[in-house]
Structure formats: structure tokens, C-alpha cells
Amino acid sequence: MSERLIYFDNNDTTPLLDAVLQAMLPYYTRHYGNPASLHQLGLEAEEAVGEARATLAGFLGAKPEELIFTAGATEANNLALFGAAAYAPEKKRHLITSKIEHNAVMNPVKRLEKEGFKVTYLEVDGQGFVSPDDLRKAITPQTLLVSIVHGNHEIGTVQDLKALGGVCRERGVLFHTDAAQSLSKVPLNVTDDLVDLASINAHKMHGPKGVGALYVRSGVKIRKIMEGAPQENNMRPGTENVPAIIGFAEAARIAFANFEADTKQICAVRDRLIDQLLQIPHTLLNGPRDHRRLPTNADITFKYIEGEAILMHLSMRGVCVSSGSACSSKSLTPSNVLTSIGLKHEDAHGSIRFSFSKLNTMEEVDIAVAKVREVVELLRSMTAFIPELHSETEGHGGGYYKKKKDEI
Amino acid sequence: MSAYFDHIFASPIDPRVVEAMIPFLRGTYGSPISQHKIGREAAAAIQDCRERVAACINASPDEIIFTSGGIEANNLAIKGLLTVHDQGQLIASAVEPLSVLKPAESLERWGYSTSLLPVNGHAQIDLLHLKRRINKFTKLASAAWVVAEVGTVQPIEEIAEEVKSHGVTFHCDATIAARYFLMDVRSLNVDAMTLCASPLAGPPATGALYLRENTRLQPLFDGGPQEMGRRSGKENLPGIVGFTTALELQVAERQTRFKKLKQLDKHLKSRLLEIPDLVIHADLPSRVPGVMSCRVEGIESEALLIMLDQAEIYASAGSPCASILRKASHVLTAMGLSPEQAASSLNFSLSWHNEITEIDEMISVLKPALERLKAMSY
Numbered sequence: 001m002s003e004r005l006i007y008f009d010n011n012d013t014t015p016l017l018d019a020v021l022q023a024m025l026p027y028y029t030r031h032y033g034n035p036a037s038l039h040q041l042g043l044e045a046e047e048a049v050g051e052a053r054a055t056l057a058g059f060l061g062a063k064p065e066e067l068i069f070t071a072g073a074t075e076a077n078n079l080a081l082f083g084a085a086a087y088a089p090e091k092k093r094h095l096i097t098s099k100i101e102h103n104a105v106m107n108p109v110k111r112l113e114k115e116g117f118k119v120t121y122l123e124v125d126g127q128g129f130v131s132p133d134d135l136r137k138a139i140t141p142q143t144l145l146v147s148i149v150h151g152n153h154e155i156g157t158v159q160d161l162k163a164l165g166g167v168c169r170e171r172g173v174l175f176h177t178d179a180a181q182s183l184s185k186v187p188l189n190v191t192d193d194l195v196d197l198a199s200i201n202a203h204k205m206h207g208p209k210g211v212g213a214l215y216v217r218s219g220v221k222i223r224k225i226m227e228g229a230p231q232e233n234n235m236r237p238g239t240e241n242v243p244a245i246i247g248f249a250e251a252a253r254i255a256f257a258n259f260e261a262d263t264k265q266i267c268a269v270r271d272r273l274i275d276q277l278l279q280i281p282h283t284l285l286n287g288p289r290d291h292r293r294l295p296t297n298a299d300i301t302f303k304y305i306e307g308e309a310i311l312m313h314l315s316m317r318g319v320c321v322s323s324g325s326a327c328s329s330k331s332l333t334p335s336n337v338l339t340s341i342g343l344k345h346e347d348a349h350g351s352i353r354f355s356f357s358k359l360n361t362m363e364e365v366d367i368a369v370a371k372v373r374e375v376v377e378l379l380r381s382m383t384a385f386i387p388e389l390h391s392e393t394e395g396h397g398g399g400y401y402k403k404k405k406d407e408i
Numbered sequence: 409m410s411a412y413f414d415h416i417f418a419s420p421i422d423p424r425v426v427e428a429m430i431p432f433l434r435g436t437y438g439s440p441i442s443q444h445k446i447g448r449e450a451a452a453a454i455q456d457c458r459e460r461v462a463a464c465i466n467a468s469p470d471e472i473i474f475t476s477g478g479i480e481a482n483n484l485a486i487k488g489l490l491t492v493h494d495q496g497q498l499i500a501s502a503v504e505p506l507s508v509l510k511p512a513e514s515l516e517r518w519g520y521s522t523s524l525l526p527v528n529g530h531a532q533i534d535l536l537h538l539k540r541r542i543n544k545f546t547k548l549a550s551a552a553w554v555v556a557e558v559g560t561v562q563p564i565e566e567i568a569e570e571v572k573s574h575g576v577t578f579h580c581d582a583t584i585a586a587r588y589f590l591m592d593v594r595s596l597n598v599d600a601m602t603l604c605a606s607p608l609a610g611p612p613a614t615g616a617l618y619l620r621e622n623t624r625l626q627p628l629f630d631g632g633p634q635e636m637g638r639r640s641g642k643e644n645l646p647g648i649v650g651f652t653t654a655l656e657l658q659v660a661e662r663q664t665r666f667k668k669l670k671q672l673d674k675h676l677k678s679r680l681l682e683i684p685d686l687v688i689h690a691d692l693p694s695r696v697p698g699v700m701s702c703r704v705e706g707i708e709s710e711a712l713l714i715m716l717d718q719a720e721i722y723a724s725a726g727s728p729c730a731s732i733l734r735k736a737s738h739v740l741t742a743m744g745l746s747p748e749q750a751a752s753s754l755n756f757s758l759s760w761h762n763e764i765t766e767i768d769e770m771i772s773v774l775k776p777a778l779e780r781l782k783a784m785s786y
Contacts, residue, residue, distance in 0.1 A: 005445060012447075013642060015437040021430075028426055028611065034418035038713055039722040041412065071476030071613065074641035078629040104640065107630035203642060208433070210476060210613060210644030225628060226483040227510030237507060238479035239418060239606065241613030244647075311443055320444035 006319045006364045010204070011153055011181060011297055011355035016247070017206040023250040024208065027243035035240050036231060045242050052249035059256050060198070060215055061189035068214045068235045069245055073180035074104040075225075076199035076214035079236070080176045081108040083222030084145050084197070085117065094118045094142040096173075098130050099340040102153050104199075105178050106336075109147070118142070127288040128157030128341050136167045145174040150198075151182030154337040154353060155287030156297030158186050165194030174220065180204060180212070184255035185263070185294050196220050202244070206357065207251030211244035262358040266295040269360050274298050276369040280376055286338060286351060298354045301338075301347050305379040310352050313375040319368045322353045410720030411766035415607065416556060416584060416699060416757040417724060421650070422609040428653040429611065432646040439642055441632065450645055457652040461616060464659045465601070466592040473617045473635045474648050478583045478604030480628070481617040482507035484639070485579040485600045488625040489548050490520055496547030499571075501525040501533045501562075502742035503555050505581060509738070521545075530690040531560040531743050538570055548577045553585030557739045557755060558690040559699030561585075568597045577623065583607060583615075586658060588666060588696050599623050603655065605647075609759070610654025614647035665760040666697070672758050672767065673697030679771045683778060689753070690743065698758035701740070707781050709754045715777040721770045724755045 007015070027048065033041030035049050050064070057064040070076045085095075097109050099121050113119045120138045122130050130148055139146070146168050151158045161177060168175035176197035182188055184205045190198050197220065201212035216222060216235070228237030255262070274285055282303035287293055302310060307323035314321055334348035343351070354368075412420075432453065438446030440454045458469040475481045486508055490498055498512050502524045512522040523541045525533055533551060542549070549571040553564045564580060571578040579600040582591060587607055600623065604615040619625060619638070631640030658665070680686055680702060689701040703709070709725040716723060736750035745753070 007446060009438065009442060009444065009446070012442055013437060013439050016433050018434070021433050024433075025426070028421045029423065030420070032418055032420040033722075034414070037414055037417060037722075037724055038710070039414065039717045039724070040720065041414075041722055042418075045418075071480070071644070072641045074631040075476075075629055078631070078640075102631075104629075104631035107640070111630050201642075208644075208646070209642055210647050226480060226507075227514050228479045228483070228505070228507035237483075237510070238477050239612055241476070243611070244613065308443075315444040318445070320438070320442070320446050322442055322444070 004318070006360075006368050008354040008356060008360065008364075008368060009320045009322050010357040010360075011294075011353060012322055013203050013209065014206045014357045015359065016208055017251065017254060019254060020207055020247045020250045024243040024247040027246050031242070035242065036229065045240075049240050049242060049245050052245045055249040056200075056213065056252055059184070059252050060200070061191040062215050063218065065233060066215055066218055068216060068232045069240060070212045070214055070236055071210055071241070072203075072212040073178065073199045073201035074212075076201070076212045077102075077104040077178055078108050079214050079225050080197040080199060080216075080222065081105065081112065081145070081147065082225050084174055084176070085112050086223035087221050088117075088144045092142055092144040094120070094140055094144060096120045096122060096135065096138050096143060096146040098122045098124055098148050100124050100128055100152055100154075100157070100337040101147065101149050102178055102180070105147055105149065122148075124157075124340055126341050128152055128155050128337070129288075129292075130159055130164060132160070132163040132167050135164055136171070139167070139171045139173055143171070143173045145176060147176040147178070149181075150177045150179040150188065151185060151294045151297075152287070152337060153181050154335060155299045155341065156294035157287050158182060158292050158294055160292075161188070161193035161195060168196075169194045181294060181296075184252060184259065185296055190215050190217070197222070202248035202251055205251050205255045208244045208247040211241055211248050213248075258358070263295050266356050266358055266360070269356050269362060269365055270295060270298050272362060273354055273365045273369060274300070276365070277372060280373060286341060286343070296356045298356075299351060300354065301343065301351045302376050303347060303350055304383055305350050305376065307350050307352050309379055310350075310372075310375055313378065314368075314371060317371045317375070319371050322355070323351065409766070409769055411722070411762070411770055413721070413723045413756040413758055413762065413770065415759040418612070419606060419609050419759055421611055422654060422657060424657060425610055425650050425653045429646045429650040432649045440645070441634065450643075454643055454645060454648060457648050460652050461603075461655055464591070464655050465603075465618060466594050467618050468621065470636065471593075471618055471621055473619055473638050474643065474651070475615050475617055475639060476644070477606070477613045477615040478581070478602050479507040481602040481604070481615050482581055483511050484617050484625070484628050485602060486511040486548070486550060487515065487628060489577050489579060489600060489623070490515060491518070491626045492624040493547045495519050495545075497521045497523055497543070497545040499523045499525060499538065499541055499546055499549040501527055501551060503527050503531045503560075503739045504550060504552055505556060505583075506738070508550050508552075508581065527742055529744050530692050531555045531558050531739060533562050533567065535563065535566055535570060538567060542571070542574050542576065546574065546576050548579065550579040550581070552581040552583070554588070554696050554699070555690075555739060556584050556699070557737060558701045558743070559584075559695040560690045560692065561694045561696060565596065572597055584696070584699065586655070587698075588662070590662070593618055593620070605651035605654050608654040608658045611647050611650035614644060614651040616651065668760040669698035669758060672762055672764065673700065675764050676700060676756060676758070676767050679767060682771070683775065689740070689745075700756045701753055702756075703745075703749055703753040704778060705749065705752060706785060707752045707778060709752050711781055712754060712774075712777055715780070716770070716773060719773040721773055723770075724757075725751075725753060
């Protein structure tokens with residue numbers, strides 16, 4: 001059992017590329033100056049950080065001074081939301097978000113709700129899309145900010161930012177997007193997409209952990225959430241994490257240099273897995289099945305069995321996947337994303353996220369699919385309800401499940 | 409030959425620390441929250457670090473909150489410990505780091521208040537002031553064990569005792585103190601303590617907040633359940649491993665490092681005092697070795713730094729924070745220095761890796777540089 005692990009959990013985090021590590025190492029040992037120091041070593045560090053900032057800003061369609069480096073996307077999301085809310089005038093205390101946000105947006109929004117903000121949680125359609133019309137209707141003169149995730153972490157839905165951003169711009173409200181999953185996976189240009197605030201990070205594109213950034217369109221005023229020295233344009237204190245910032249830019253450089261080829265390969269891997277898994281009876285794909293899906297994501301419901309059990313059995317067989325979003329996988333409540341697109345609780349519990357990077361191969365897909373088949377058959381053979389006995393048409397096991405439980 | 413004397417603001421990382429980090433940069437890349445094999449490996453690694461950090465400071469593992477450094481830990485402590493109360497007062501000295509003073513300032517708009525304790529000419533807190541200021545509105549007190557720029561050691565045990573006798577929460581920033589002292593959170597009687605990897609030759613942007621069990625805290629960020637909900641965001645596992653290793657090395661080598669720093673400090677001081685009109689700030693017998701602030705009246709330290717820089721000798725004028733702000737250091741002005749005096753101040757912070765010869769080299773550049781500057785100013 002010493003075969004190599006198959007890692008299909010890249011929407012959670014990705015392995016660091018060796019080229020990125022090599023770019024980072026000299027900044028740990030040789031160029032260790034503090035960018036704020038006036039001496040040569042400090043200036044070198046400042047220059048390196050400036051170059052990294054320009055690189056990343058270029059890929060985003062932003063100006064370098066519009067990027068604030070943070071310790072990650074969670075901090076960036078918090079900075080965007082609390083930062084904008086702190087400057088909210090008395091009459092602008094309404095926020096709009098969607099029901100499928102990551103906890104790093106959902107939980108700060110909930111805190112603001114507790115502090116007296118009114119919040120509208122927009123419904124999504126069966127594939128996870130927010131409708132620009134719904135958004136337009138939800139905006140009131142009191143609305144301060146709209147926050148909609150770009151690429152969904154669980155079902156891979158990629159929103160039409162430009163359409164949503166257009167509505168926000170037209171109505172004069174701030175538009176924030178959590179782009180942690182989408183940067184370097186699908187096109188994103190903050191200027192064209194009419195975004196005011198965007199959160200990004202490095203570790204989902206083979207960069208280091210512990211670094212991210214918030215794009216803040218020039219002219220947009222937010223208040224910092226941490227105070228201290230005036231680094232990052234006086235928006236984020238603390239000595240810059242120079243090696244990680246260098247790694248962030250290097251990871252982006254590599255990702256964007258090979259964007260088309262990588263995307264094609266990752267999509268091929270994803271589609272092969274989706275096609276093969278959907279051949280297993282009683283399975284369904286969550287989220288869209290076209291170009292509006294993250295290349296890195298496949299989310300499949302295996303009816304009548306528990307996702308948690310699938311995950312464990314796959315892990316024992318050397319395949320790493322996730323059930324629910326990583327940040328809620330320790331809790332027992334079903335994912336809010338899956339129930340929002342209309343899945344029943346028991347189907348949401350039977351869902352598995354397979355997520356890919358350019359390091360995955362077709363061979364891995366074939367091996368993984370065989371193991372998934374094996375595990376699904378095993379688990380279904382142990383379960384008390386057999387869909388074939390079910391009188392309803394295929395697709396909904398809920399009624400039968402209840403009956404069986406009553407019998408027991 | 410180049411010589412670097414700016415170690416408390418940024419320091420090269422110990423090669424043993426990098427070595428410990430590399431397997432986690434390369435290999436164990438999962439997140440501790442995931443339930444598959446790679447995730448569980450990451451969770452085990454982080455738990456191991458938590459236990460090792462706790463052991464270094466006599467805490468229990470659940471009392472350790474990993475952060476993106478000392479600045480975040482200070483912000484978390486000040487905001488997080490004060491805002492669990494609907495209102496209240498923070499007591500801190502005027503020489504606390506900006507990452508303590510600025511969060512306190514920003515809380516004022518929410519109705520919280522700060523009482524700033526004055527310090528004497530050596531940056532020391534007077535316990536009498538503390539006793540007089542503490543009252544029923546005081547919810548939190550914060551004091552750095554060692555004042556970063558000048559190396560003054562505060563009477564931290566007495567401060568803790570006084571604060572705790574009023575039932576007030578006590579936070580201590582041990583960022584610099586960790587380079588010198590044995591840290592036992594139980595005998596110190598602190599409720600919260602900031603630790604930072606950087607002055608310990610660890611990786612940048614990593615650190616921790618020790619938080620005594622059952623102490624209520626409002627997190628700075630919301631999101632995932634990492635760090636028991638007290639600090640959301642994907643754990644920086646390689647950074648955490650680096651911080652833990654640096655802290656352990658510090659605990660193991662504390663005495664040899666202290667001895668070396670003492671020897672270097674003695675030499676630096678005697679060589680600096682060869683310069684007429686040079687004054688060392690807060691030069692008490694208890695000043696921690698290797699952190700030295702001094703001034704030569706009438707000299708612009710910035711000009712001096714540029715001249716040193718050309719000879720590849722790296723020092724600083726006050727904290728980097730002060731240099732971005734182009735403002736006199738708040739520590740020096742709180743000690744009673746005039747803005748002009750503060751502007752003529754120079755900081756040397758040494759590592760145990762510095763050598764006597766580097767100090768001599770620096771002096772051989774410093775002396776003629778000073779002569780030239782003096783000649784220009786007449």
C-alpha cells in the first residue's frame with residue numbers, strides 16, 4: 001500500500017511548486033531586510049515586494065498601489081467587509097450577499113448583522129448562479145456593499161462578475177468578490193469586471209500559505225482592521241512577509257504563463273472524472289457543466305450513502321477528496337451551498353468534492369474512479385435502503401429513507 | 409565586509425529553522441481541517457507544534473493561538489480582550505509598540521478609553537502611576553516586557569501582580585523579551601502574551617498569542633473554525649513549524665546567546681563611548697544586551713545611516729515604523745527627548761551571530777563619518 005497518494009483536494013489547498021520554493025528561499029536567508037528599513041537590505045526587500053505587487057496587480061488588471069498584502073484571503077475578506085462597514089454612514093447600513101458564500105465572507109457578514117446591519121442573502125438558481133435581476137431588485141438606497149463569491153469553493157459555479165458589477169456600479173454600491181478560488185483559473189480583470197474590492201490568495205495556485213491580498217479600487221475608502229505601523233499604504237501593519245510575497249508573485253507568474261495549456265489539461269482531467277463518475281447509478285453533478293464552472297472543480301452527489309464514509313474509505317485507498325467545504329467539514333450540518341441549490345439534506349450529505357490542479361493526470365482519474373466505484377458499491381451494499389425497491393422514480397431517495405427508518 | 413545591526417526588526421532566519429520548514433513547504437501541504445490522510449498529517453503536525461510551543465512557555469496547548477506575527481497577536485489581544493466588554497478602559501504605557509497603542513486609539517470611537525502611563529527618562533513604568541490610574545473601569549492592561557528600541561526591562565512581575573490584584577486582564581508583549589528571559593506564563597501570571605518568530609531568527613510573519621484558558625476573546629477575523637475559532641484562515645503550517653523550531657532553539661540556547669550578546673554589548677558600548685558627545689539612552693544595568701539606542705547631539709542620524717550604508721553597515725534610526733512615518737520615535741519622545749534629539753538617534757540591535765570584529769569595523773566607519781558630518785554642520 002505504498003502507492004502514491006492521489007490528491008484531489010486542490011480547492012482546499014495546493015502543493016507548493018518547487019520553482020516557487022526556490023524563488024522564496026533566498027528571501028529567508030540572504031535578502032532578509034525589513035522593507036521599511038532605510039538601509040540597503042531594507043531597500044532591496046522593498047524593491048522585491050514592489051515588483052511582486054506590480055506583477056500581481058498586472059494579472060488582475062489593477063494598479064500596484066491598489067493591492068494590500070494580507071496573511072491570506074480570510075483576512076482580505078474580513079478587511080473588505082469590516083473595512084467598508086466601518087465607514088458606513090448611518091443611512092447606509094444594508095449589505096447584500098449570496099447564500100453560497102464561503103464562511104470567510106458569511107461569518108463576517110453575520111457579525112455585522114449582529115451589530116445592526118440589515119443583510120439580504122440572495123437566492124441562487126439550481127446551478128448556483130446569482131441573478132443580476134435579483135441583485136438589482138435587492139439594492140435599496142440604504143445598500144452599502146454587495147459581496148458575491150467569484151468561483152464557488154464547493155460546486156465551482158463562476159459568477160458573471162461583469163453583469164453583477166455592472167448593476168452595483170449603476171446603483172452606486174460597492175462590489176466585493178471573493179476570488180480566492182478563481183484567480184488564475186478563469187479570466188478575472190477587476191477593471192473590466194467592475195469590481196471594487198477583490199480577495200485573492202497564493203496557496204490555491206501552488207503558492208505559499210500565509211499570504212493573500214485585497215484589491216481596493218483607488219478612491220474606495222475602507223478602514224483597516226489591524227493597527228500598528230503604516231505598512232501597505234497604511235492599510236495593513238506588520239513587517240511584510242517578504243518570502244511569501246515573492247512566492248505569491250512567482251506562483252502567479254507560472255500560472256499565467258501557462259494559463260491556456262494548464263486550463264485545457266485541468267478541464268480534461270475534470271471532465272474525464274465527471275463523465276466516468278456519472279456512469280455510476282444514482283449520481284448527480286452539482287453546479288454547471290459548461291465554461292461557467294471552475295476547471296478545478298467537480299462536485300458529485302452519491303445518493304443513499306454518506307459523503308463522510310466515502311471520504312474515509314477513499315482516504316484509506318490513497319485518494320484525498322473533501323466532503324462539504326473544508327471549513328465546515330468538521331461540522332455535521334449539511335453544506336449551505338448544496339442546500340441552497342436545492343439538494344435535500346440527505347443528498348447534500350452524500351456529496352463529494354473532487355478538485356484538481358495541473359499536477360493531476362488522466363491516469364490518476366482512472367485509478368480514482370475505480371476506487372470510487374469500489375467504495376460506492378461497498379457502502380451501498382451495506383446500506384439499509386436499496387433504491388431499486390423504491391416505488392418513486394429514480395432521483396429522490398428521501399421518502400423511502402423515511403419509511404425504512406420507521407420500520408426499524 | 410558587511411555588518412548587520414538591525415536584528416530586532418528583521419533577522420536572517422536560522423538555517424536549522426529553514427531545514428525544519430522545508431518538509432512542510434514541500435511535502436505536507438494539506439490543511440489540518442481536512443479529514444483525508446494529508447489533512448490529518450497536517451493536523452498532527454500543527455498539534456505537535458502547539459504542544460511544543462506550550463511546553464516552551466509552560467502553557468497548555470489549547471492556550472496557544474498561532475497568528476501572522478507579533479503585530480496581529482498584539483491587535484488580537486488589545487481589541488479581542490477589550491471588546492468582550494461593552495465598555496472599559498485600557499491601561500498601557502506611552503512606550504508600548506504601535507501595534508498596541510494604535511488599536512487602542514481606534515477603539516476610542518467605540519467608546520473605549522485608554523489611560524497612557526508616563527515613563528521616566530529610562531522608559532520605565534512607575535508602579536505608583538499604575539496604582540493611581542487603575543480603577544473600576546479598567547478592563548485590560550498591557551505592557552511590553554522589554555521596550556523594543558531602547559532595551560529597557562519593565563518590572564513585569566510587579567506590574568502583573570498589581571494588575572491582577574484588581575481582577576484586571578493583563579497582556580504582555582514578550583516579542584523582544586523572548587530573546588533573553590525564561591518565559592513561564594504561570595509564574596509571570598499573565599493572561600495573554602505575544603510571541604513573534606522574527607527576533608528569534610524564525611520566519612517572518614509568524615507568531616502566537618498565548619491566551620490563558622477560559623479568557624474571553626473576540627476574534628479579529630471571522631471565517632473558519634481554525635485555532636478554535638479564535639483566529640480564522642488557513643494555517644500557515646510551514647510558518648508555524650518555523651516559529652516553533654525557532655522558539656525551541658531559543659529556549660535551548662538562551663544562556664549561550666545571552667552570554668554572547670552580553671560580550672558584544674560590552675564591546676559595542678565601550679567602543680561607542682570613545683566618541684565624544686555620544687549618549688546611550690536608558691543605559692541602565694538591567695538594559696538587555698544587544699539592543700542599544702544612542703545619539704550624538706546635532707547630528708542627523710539619517711545622514712549618518714546613509715554613510716554607514718555605503719560601507720555596507722546596516723543599522724537603523726528608531727523603529728522602521730518611525731522611519732516610514734518620518735516622525736520622531738514615540739518611545740524616545742515619551743522618555744523626554746526633544747524631536748531634534750530623537751532625530752539624531754541611532755539604533756543598534758545585535759544578534760548572537762554578530763562578531764566583535766564587525767563592531768570594530770562599524771566603529772572605524774562611524775567615527776570618520778561623524779567627523780565629516782560635524783564639519784559640514786559648522
